[in-house]
Amino acid sequence: MPSINVSLKDGASADKLEEAKKHISEQGGKVTHEFKLVKGFTADMPEDKVSTLQSNEVSTDR
Known part of the structure; x- marks a missing residue:
């Protein structure tokens, strides 16, 4: 499974x-790490589910 970073928009x-x-x-x-300075993890x-995040109000980076 690839690891991805998910960050939410400001506010x-x-x-x-x-x-x-x-x-x-x-x-x-599975969430493996939660960020402290920004809302994200x-x-x-x-792999076949990564695109489902792109349709939500989150930003993803691999």
């Missing part, structure tokens, strides 16, 4: 962060 709520982490889990991924994500 995103803590609830949006939890939603994004839940989405990762529902898609078969690193996750291992199945």
Whole structure:
């Protein structure tokens, strides 16, 4: 599984962060590290599911 970095837009709520982490889990991924300075995290994500994140209000980098 590739690792991806997920970061939320400036001003995103803590609830949006939890939603994004839940989405990762529902898609078969696993959060491996949560950032402290920005709202975001690193996750291992199945290759065929990475595109599902791009349609949400999160930014992903591999």
